[in-house]
Amino acid sequence: xxxxxxxxxxxxxxxxxxxxxxxxxxxxxxxxxxxxxxxxxxxxxxxxxxxxxxxxxxxxxxxxxxxxxxxxxxxxxxxxxxxxxxxxxxxxxxxxxxxxxxxxxxxxxxxxxxxxxxxxxxxxxxxxxxxxxxxxxxxxxxxxxxxxxxxxxxxxxxxxxxxxxxxxxxxxxxxxxxxxxxxxxxxxxxxxxxxxxxxxxxxxxxxxxxxxxxxxxxxxxxxxxxxxxxxxxxxxxxxxxxxxxxxxxxxxxxxxxxxxxxxxxxxxxxxxxxxxxxxxxxxxxxxxxxxxxxxxxxxxxxxxxxxxxxxxxxxxxxxxxxxxxxxxxxxxxxxxxxxxxxxxxxxxxxxxxxxxxxxxxxxxxxxxxxxxxxxxxxxxxxxxxxxxxxxxxxxxxxxxxxxxxxxxxxxxxxxxxxxxxxxxxxx
Amino acid sequence: xxxxxxxxxxxxxxxxxxxxxxxxxxxxxxxxxxxxxxxxxxxxxxxxxxxxxxxxxxxxxxxxxxxxxxxxxxxxxxxxxxxxxxxxxxxxxxxxxxxxxxxxxxxxxxxxxxxxxxxxxxxxxxxxxxxxxxxxxxxxxxxxxxxxxxxxxxxxxxxxxxxxxxxxxxxxxxxxxxxxxxxxxxxxxxxxxxxxxxxxxxxxxxxxxxxxxxxxxxxxxxxxxxxxxxxxxxxxxxxxxxxxxxxxxxxxxxxxxxxxxxxxxxxxxxxxxxxxxxxxxxxxxxxxxxxxxxxxxxxxxxxxxxxxxxxxxxxxxxxxxxxxxxxxxxxxxxxxxxxxxxxxxxxxxxxxxxxxxxxxxxxxxxxxxxxxxxxxxxxxxxxxxxxxxxxxxxxxxxxxxxxxxxxxxxxxxxxxxxxxxxxxxxxxxxxxxxxxxxxxxxxxxxxxx
Numbered sequence: 001x002x003x004x005x006x007x008x009x010x011x012x013x014x015x016x017x018x019x020x021x022x023x024x025x026x027x028x029x030x031x032x033x034x035x036x037x038x039x040x041x042x043x044x045x046x047x048x049x050x051x052x053x054x055x056x057x058x059x060x061x062x063x064x065x066x067x068x069x070x071x072x073x074x075x076x077x078x079x080x081x082x083x084x085x086x087x088x089x090x091x092x093x094x095x096x097x098x099x100x101x102x103x104x105x106x107x108x109x110x111x112x113x114x115x116x117x118x119x120x121x122x123x124x125x126x127x128x129x130x131x132x133x134x135x136x137x138x139x140x141x142x143x144x145x146x147x148x149x150x151x152x153x154x155x156x157x158x159x160x161x162x163x164x165x166x167x168x169x170x171x172x173x174x175x176x177x178x179x180x181x182x183x184x185x186x187x188x189x190x191x192x193x194x195x196x197x198x199x200x201x202x203x204x205x206x207x208x209x210x211x212x213x214x215x216x217x218x219x220x221x222x223x224x225x226x227x228x229x230x231x232x233x234x235x236x237x238x239x240x241x242x243x244x245x246x247x248x249x250x251x252x253x254x255x256x257x258x259x260x261x262x263x264x265x266x267x268x269x270x271x272x273x274x275x276x277x278x279x280x281x282x283x284x285x286x287x288x289x290x291x292x293x294x295x296x297x298x299x300x301x302x303x304x305x306x307x308x309x310x311x312x313x314x315x316x317x318x319x320x321x322x323x324x325x326x327x328x329x330x331x332x333x334x335x336x337x338x339x340x341x342x343x344x345x346x347x348x349x350x351x352x353x354x355x356x357x358x359x360x361x362x363x364x365x366x367x368x369x370x371x372x373x374x375x376x377x378x379x380x381x382x383x384x385x386x387x388x389x390x391x392x393x394x395x396x397x398x399x400x401x402x403x404x405x406x407x408x409x410x411x412x413x414x415x416x417x418x419x420x421x422x423x424x425x426x427x
Numbered sequence: 428x429x430x431x432x433x434x435x436x437x438x439x440x441x442x443x444x445x446x447x448x449x450x451x452x453x454x455x456x457x458x459x460x461x462x463x464x465x466x467x468x469x470x471x472x473x474x475x476x477x478x479x480x481x482x483x484x485x486x487x488x489x490x491x492x493x494x495x496x497x498x499x500x501x502x503x504x505x506x507x508x509x510x511x512x513x514x515x516x517x518x519x520x521x522x523x524x525x526x527x528x529x530x531x532x533x534x535x536x537x538x539x540x541x542x543x544x545x546x547x548x549x550x551x552x553x554x555x556x557x558x559x560x561x562x563x564x565x566x567x568x569x570x571x572x573x574x575x576x577x578x579x580x581x582x583x584x585x586x587x588x589x590x591x592x593x594x595x596x597x598x599x600x601x602x603x604x605x606x607x608x609x610x611x612x613x614x615x616x617x618x619x620x621x622x623x624x625x626x627x628x629x630x631x632x633x634x635x636x637x638x639x640x641x642x643x644x645x646x647x648x649x650x651x652x653x654x655x656x657x658x659x660x661x662x663x664x665x666x667x668x669x670x671x672x673x674x675x676x677x678x679x680x681x682x683x684x685x686x687x688x689x690x691x692x693x694x695x696x697x698x699x700x701x702x703x704x705x706x707x708x709x710x711x712x713x714x715x716x717x718x719x720x721x722x723x724x725x726x727x728x729x730x731x732x733x734x735x736x737x738x739x740x741x742x743x744x745x746x747x748x749x750x751x752x753x754x755x756x757x758x759x760x761x762x763x764x765x766x767x768x769x770x771x772x773x774x775x776x777x778x779x780x781x782x783x784x785x786x787x788x789x790x791x792x793x794x795x796x797x798x799x800x801x802x803x804x805x806x807x808x809x810x811x812x813x814x815x816x817x818x819x820x821x822x823x824x825x826x827x828x829x830x831x832x833x834x835x836x837x838x839x840x841x842x843x844x845x846x847x848x849x850x851x852x853x854x855x856x857x858x859x860x861x862x863x864x865x866x867x868x869x870x871x872x873x874x875x876x
Contacts, residue, residue: 330724340817391765415735
């Protein structure tokens with residue numbers, strides 16, 4: 001019996017010894033008691049958060065159900081899970097190994113490429129990300145004019161469909177004017193020609209999609225044959241699917257705003273490096289912005305050193321609805337620090353927290369499901385021992401879709417294994 | 428004889444004076460700050476007096492004399508931050524044409540107009556280790572620079588008296604550049620080892636030849652001077668510190684074994700993402716480690732990484748620093764250091780040592796910089812909040828007593844637009860990779876570091 005026990009113990013611990021295995025998640029009813037609750041939409045309150053059936057069932061002064069697992073949150077803060085509205089998480093595993101990168105398909109106009117198809121639920125990057133409090137991301141195809149269709153995913157689940165939340169969005173890279181880099185030696189004339197050509201391609205493609213949508217509406221789709229790109233793009237021409245338009249230079253931002261208006265596009269601007277130069281125009285157009293990473297160098301050598309830190313705050317103060325992203329994969333976990341820098345450099349803590357929670361949820365069309373601690377919302381939340389923007393702060397507990405997620409990742413498991421390595425030094 | 432000696436001393440003194448006079452120094456009294464000395468605790472309401480570029484006094488109610496007075500009440504005063512791995516301020520990073528380019532030195536290619544230097548100052552960084560790239564197993568010699576932004580003389584950036592350093596590189600980068608691309612050794616980690624063994628052996632022979640020639644044999648033919656082998660000899664003799672780009676635990680063990688065989692004692696492993704796996708061995712060898720706070724996964728050899736690396740190394744007794752290797756990260760090393768509190772719970776002093784006294788030790792300049800102590804260089808960074816807080820904003824950065832960054836004086840003339848032909852500096856997107864470890868090789872756009 002004792003021997004059996006020892007063998008069982010060996011199997012229990014050997015999982016951790018290889019730095020790979022992550023414990024299973026647990027669901028059920030949970031009562032997070034004595035908590036400070038950053039609701040985001042309803043101020044900071046004291047009390048209890050109840051989780052049941054995957055949802056936040058009650059917030060504040062509530063009766064604790066007898067079947068709930070109680071977590072005493074004295075001295076701790078409950079936050080809604082953070083949302084990164086621009087990543088390639090799940091689509092790439094190792095940066096330099098092309099066959100592990102699934103974000104960038106061949107071709108310039110491939111809006112039918114579905115990010116969700118290529119999401120790897122078992123990516124090592126996912127636990128690394130979520131234990132820092134990021135529970136949901138938009139994961140998107142990259143490269144080309146219309147690289148594909150992005151999906152919102154919760155960072156927990158065993159199939160892409162299990163992870164999927166809300167509606168998809170079409171990604172567009174707005175044609176970038178000017179030179180591509182310091183080594184771009186084209187003549188002024190060639191640069192200008194390329195710009196005109198790229199805009200023409202965008203407009204031609206859009207017109208084709210408008211036409212496709214019209215033919216479809218009038219029942220003529222069968223006559224024109226299989227065209228998955230136009231099939232994917234057509235709903236964007238009628239505003240039925242949101243288009244995320246990546247655009248960074250001042251001139252291009254203004255051009256994009258005109259294009260959006262002319263074509264009546266249900267659009268969100270992304271990137272927007274030089275939003276600070278045209279913040280009023282963006283605000284006037286009423287187009288929300290997903291910007292970041294905040295931890296970036298200034299766009300131009302002549303810019304003030306802190307333009308990227310300040311950009312989100314400048315736009316926010318001008319009245320733009322601002323969301324902060326990392327535009328990353330392996331270090332999406334730094335989302336709170338991107339928001340923190342924006343907070344310090346003019347955005348203020350409250351707005352910066354919104355920029356990675358409720359604003360992100362609303363701009364992604366899932367404001368009814370995510371982004372705040374409110375009864376009825378999906379139970380995506382975490383509990384931390386301090387201000388989540390501070391690097392000292394530890395995330396103690398994590399819930400996604402009502403599941404309590406183990407606070408483990410490759411990084412924590414390697415720490416557990418190697419802090420005091422055994423055997424240690426062999427003399 | 429006596430006169431001779433005095434004359435020589437006078438000449439030497441004179442030369443020293445002329446050399447040091449080339450560097451601008453200043454006098455500043457920083458009043459009533461919270462002074463984080465790093466080596467001697469944190470002192471509240473304390474003044475720091477810098478005279479002619481050196482910290483002359485630390486205490487209360489100090490007399491400014493002729494020095495400019497900076498009011499630091501409510502501010503945090505820390506030693507200028509040191510980055511043990513960067514490529515800012517360089518025209519060129521890689522001489523990638525051979526697995527051993529020990530004869531070249533990046534100190535010959537300093538660009539005092541690189542705006543990254545100013546941006547680093549705006550993040551409190553006063554000293555950086557401008558490194559050769561990682562294309563070769565034995566790369567070029569590196570240069571410790573002080574960020575004397577505004578001085579147009581490239582030589583004035585070289586930190587006078589700093590030990591010579593050289594770049595070594597293990598793993599994917601030298602294997603890819605030489606083996607995969609040119610079909611020469613090294614294509615594998617086995618090959619990388621042999622590059623070191625071959626050149627160290629050649630260096631031993633080369634040194635023997637010179638010793639023979641300089642010895643009693645008056646009729647010996649002088650050996651042909653070989654700068655590359657002479658540099659290897661200087662490494663063997665401990666006159667040049669090795670800073671080795673490395674990731675995997677096995678290859679790090681390999682280099683320590685090679686160094687043991689050739690009697691080389693000093694090495695700082697750079698990046699060293701898997702250092703945590705062999706922290707006891709690193710500590711026993713006396714090797715130090717300069718790591719990223721949390722970068723991983725950008726290539727296969729950093730897939731098995733942990734952000735707890737710095738904490739594991741520190742707690743196992745390895746002298747550890749946090750570096751940038753990036754014109755972006757170098758602007759917020761104080762924030763990068765803060766991440767070691769999340770990943771491994773380092774104390775404030777431990778975390779700040781990672782970007783001050785520890786990198787100073789790795790560069791052999793700990794007697795000059797890396798802490799606030801009387802007699803040390805007047806290199807200071809002033810923050811409005813504790814530098815490990817996310818809300819901290821650098822306010823002023825001082826090098827040798829000269830204010831090189833002032834948030835209230837960030838006029839456009841403190842940045843320098845490089846290209847006079849350019850009407851308005853361009854914003855480049857996407858393909859414009861920043862200066863990195865493989866710059867100037869054909870792989871520079873493929874991946875960083």
